[in-house]
Amino acid sequence: MTLARFARLSIVREVPHHRSNEFYGQPTTSYTVLPVLDYNSTSTLRTSGFIDTYTILPQHLYTTTTKISATMLCILPDELLLITGVTGHVGFAVLTHALKAGHTVRCAVRSEAKAAFIRSRPQIRALDLPRARLNFTIVPDITTDGAYDDAIRGVSAVIHVASPLATADSVPRDLHQEYFIQPAVRGTLGMLEAAKRAGTVRRVVITSSVVALTSVDHLEGRERREAVQPTERTGFKPEPYESEFAAYAASKVAALKGAEAWIAREQPRFEVIHLHPSFVIGRNDIATTASEAMKGTNAVILATLRGKKMGCSYPGATVHVDDVARAHVQALLPTVPGNKGYILSTKSRWNDAKLIAKRSFPEAVERKLIVSSGSVGTVNIDFDASASEEVFGFKLQGFEEQVRSVVGHFVELRLRRPALPTVASSSMAVNQHLRPEVVAA
Template identity: 40%
Template sequence: MANDLVLITGATGHIGFRTLRYLLEYGYNVRAAVRSVAKGEAIKSNPLLKDVSTSQLSFVVVSDFLAPGAFDKAAEGVKYIVHLASPIPFGDGADPADQEEHFVKPAVRGTISMLESAKKVGTVKRVVITSSMVVNIPIDVQFGITESADTYTAESRISMPEPPYANTFVAYIASKVGAIKEAEAWMEGNKGVGFDAVHVHPAYTIGRDDTALTSKAVNEGTNSAMLGTVLGETAGYGKTSTTVHVDDAARVHVLALNPEVAGNQSFLTVSDGPDGTIWEDSLKHVKKHFPKAVADGSLPNNGTAPTVKNNFDASKTEKTFGFVHKSYEEQVVSVVGHYLELLQKGL
């Protein structure tokens, strides 16, 4: 596998950048598809990549991921594709009237476009696609509207939400459900295409975000779902009891490239077993690991974050890849430590 060429999208994101680093650490040659030269420069200038040779990491600009044949050139000569790029519900500020255009259509079209390009170039052996645990659990159960004792696995699927969507997060759910349904149907309709697909379903992804270079930026994206509580914020709604350390979510994308892992299947990345995460446990973890920051007021550590108890089974992922998911406590320490590190530097 060493020296094989991998095309990655979404490398400027939280999971994407960590996946990029794992690909490099595992010895792959990586071609990152970025929307602009500036985004490529932002990746290259990250201190964690200062020792990476240009022969191992290159960039290709794909300004419009939705254009016909968008990835044709980017996919030339690659053996594997890791497709992480997709609209996210944090900080996008999408107009509710445009949620179909902002979330659903880009997620679906971008995924199918990547599969079409992989088919055209003829060298690709596997495409790993970032899905989400939101495609595995009914919306009303995830939001705590309906209680359920069911256990959800990587193979669980929900029906496609219909517009108009109740909020931005439901539009995001629709984008992920639409993308995986269309991708699985595409693969079924293109048997013998020469490559297979693996879908990775991360839970709320918590962990050090190495693209965040200020303390304010640390409290953005999915990390804000935990760090906000530590900083004294009151959550207005309960969140499902499913989190995963960014390291685990990212490395499953890379380990899934192993040809010994069967293709055309899905893997959940969820920590702490079926019991899952209790969001307000972040307060006791911070009190344990960062007592001085709590005492001096750097971390108010008094917010609220209700938990909606749901049951997920990610044992298939752990058995296949030979690891145990990092705990919520490790996730909290990772993010809060990064936040304090930057805060102490005045950043």
């Protein structure tokens, strides 16, 4: 029996949904999504995705009962997905979304200890997966030649999240190139080269950033302009860099430019998609304590709600981590046009987090787990994500949902642990919330 690697999924009969009325973001109303395959048998395939059951019906039923149809990816057992960066905020969210969507996943991590940590997370254990659905490969250094050659063997698709992250001014300026630029560029190009050599990859999804699309002056409010489009690019600024943020932005610019130049030169058989999220906000399931929850871009909100008065402003552009993860997984679908970039961002005002938290978590306010004395400025900036919402078929969650997610997780962890970050430690968290490290190759 031969199955088509890509099959058309048809919505063919009304059934009550017990989970979601969407499949990969495509609305199903009151219908269930049923795959059309190339044989005439009846069976049921269980999945932990957005709906409970895919029913494979005899072919003749589709000619009389089909009401809506859409071309989408049919996940088959021989499809293997490689994900990097899974020990980070975004990467772990991508991993859990991919597993829930039915993918068989191989994770590239830096050590066996990292693999054991991921396996031990409650969100992974709760899925109760067969061991074959999730496996790991060790890539100690993503900057070495052929780093991903073993990891990518037999892989059909790649989600490359791993890249240096930073905002703390703890790295000497003479090391910015080594910490930021080289890992971002070499990691990305190394993955593309490995995918080409493998010969089995059909699509590579790369986590870029909105900072690759516009200047640091624009991001920091020194330059005003209209909404940034996904097709825009900004020039690469060589070192020295005045801050780690500038070095981080340069690394994203360099990685995007390098990837696009490689694609134009090599003309690979596979497609490449770049996703450009802004400040990623939301529950961080890698964090196990309240202090750990205050790392990453979540620190801007949480430190403010712990009473920190910021001495600077941040771009008013944020996105829910769940939407970022969902877009990464959906970007594997053939319905999403390849060799394009997609912005993931909503407009936000950082100080609105205080009102949202007060309204959503009155008990936490009463217990002074969160306070309203902190403040942070907002740079008015706009990134046009309308094309992304149209292609992916869902509206990005707003700042209120983002704040509720991250604050709810912080309160949950705080009530579980006795240690509460002070205003002083909140300041340290903001200064160090994305320490320079390559996140889990």
